[in-house]
Amino acid sequence: MCRECGAEYPPTLIYACEECFGPLEAVYHxxxxxxxxxxxxxxxxTVWRYRELLPLDDEEHIVDLGAGYTPLRRCEGLADALGIKSLYIKDDTVNPTNSFKDRPSSVAVSKALEFGAEAVGCPSTGNLAAAVAAHAAKAALPCYIFVPANTELNKVLQAAIYGARIVAVDGTYDEANRLAAQAAEExxxxxxxxxxxxxxVEGSKTLAFEVCEQLGWRAPGSIIVPLGSGALLCALDRGFRQFKELGLIxxxxxxxxxAQASGCAPIADAFKAGSDDVEPIEHPETIAKSLAIGDPGDGFYALKAIRGSGGVAESGSDREILDAIRLLAETEGVxxxxxxxVTIAVLK
Incomplete structure (x- = not known):
């Protein structure tokens, strides 16, 4: 269903509303x-423990590498260092390809199988590339990955080892995204x-489900989320709301x-300016390459969710990000x- 005009569509391969070009989302009864x-x-x-709340009709098409139900670590050392009473970190580094992107990738490739797709792929700044490629390998589907040419080499190699064909684009993520969209349509x-x-995007909300379950069926008072496109924060918000509506929390x-990196912070900048307009960043400059999305597709909706919750959006410099990585490692062994x-930098 379209988030803007409410137009409804049957399940199919579709990017945007054909009436108003607004973004679409899965609807559950x-x-x-x-x-x-x-x-x-x-x-x-795994993420599929919540299968009733994921958009797959036939469980025979599930492609499951074991993503999900990752540790929720109580970080007493980090909390003490920051002067915080209670702090937990959801550790998705232990997912199959070492990032939360395994969650939505499992759902996406499963849905591709259900649709009878001949090939899968994605544009990516790194983490999604590896996750989609791994799940495509498990599903025995050809995989095409479009990445900016300056993407971290280890991220590209990881996707390539799974058998994906890599298309390096001489430009930003947004340019890689546009080329990938053309290829998908063609x-x-x-x-x-x-x-x-x-x-x-529905796969990402399983993070919210797990956090509630691991906290003894309680929701956190606050949650800090890294922002690239803004889709993760929107998915978490949706997940919490669904658990509330079902009476589970x-x-x-x-x-x-x-949380964004200062070198690419269009959502945080809009929040601090009190604006509803997320102004694109033409040339992102940050070590947080996987968040370097200059024109975030869900930026407006992420802003709306943040403001509606009484939250904030903030950014951290590359130096602050590196210091935060070191602090987390020294205090928690992660x-x-x-x-x-970025999340720890903003928390500080």
Missing amino acids: LEKIEVSRETFRYRPR YGWAFANINLRPYY DDAPIRLIG FAEPAGG
């Missing part, structure tokens, strides 16, 4: 879903964050805090990439 806390007790500890390929996007407020370090 929550009143028909019968689940309780006990429902999940003995289910496999060849009918199923691209995770393009024509599979309404389904793909209490209807308590959850403050959403968005080594995060720059996109994860």
Whole structure:
């Protein structure tokens, strides 16, 4: 269904509303879903334990590498260092390809199989490339990855090892995204964050489900989320709301805090300026390459969710990000990439 005009569409490969070009999202008839806390007790500890709340009709098409149900680490050392009473970190570095992108990729590639797609792929700044490529390999589907030419080599190599064909674009992520969209339309390929996007983003909300379950069926008072396109924060917001509507958690407020790198912070800049317009960053400059999305597709909706929750959006410099990575490693023994370090930098 279109977020803007409310137009409805049957499940298909589609990128945007054909009426107003607004973004689309999956719709669930929550009143028909019968689940309780006990429902999940003995289910496999992956994103698919929440299968009633994921957009797949036939479980035979599930492509599952074991993503999800990652540790929720209580960080007493980091909390003490920052003067915070209670602090937890959701550690998605232990996912199959070492990032949260395994969650939406599992859903996207599963949906591609259900649609009978001949190939899958994505534009990416790194993490999504590896995640989609790994799940495509498991599904025995050809995979095409479009990346900016300056993407970190280890990210590209990881995707290539899974058998993906890499298309290096001499430009920014946004330019790679446009070229990938053209290829998907021309060849009918199923691209995770393009024509599979309404389904793909649903995988990320499992982070919200797990946090609530791991906190003893309680929601956190505040949550800090790294912002690239803004889709992750929107997905978490949607996940918390769905659990509330199903009566799985209490209807308590959850403050959403968005974190960006200063060298590419269009959402945080708009928030601090009191604006609803997210002005694109033409040339992102930050070590947090996986967040270097100058024209965030869900920026407006992320802003709306942050403000509606009473939250904030802030940014950290590259120096602050590096210091945050070191602090997390020294206090908790967790080594995060720059996109994860951004959250600690903003928390400080």
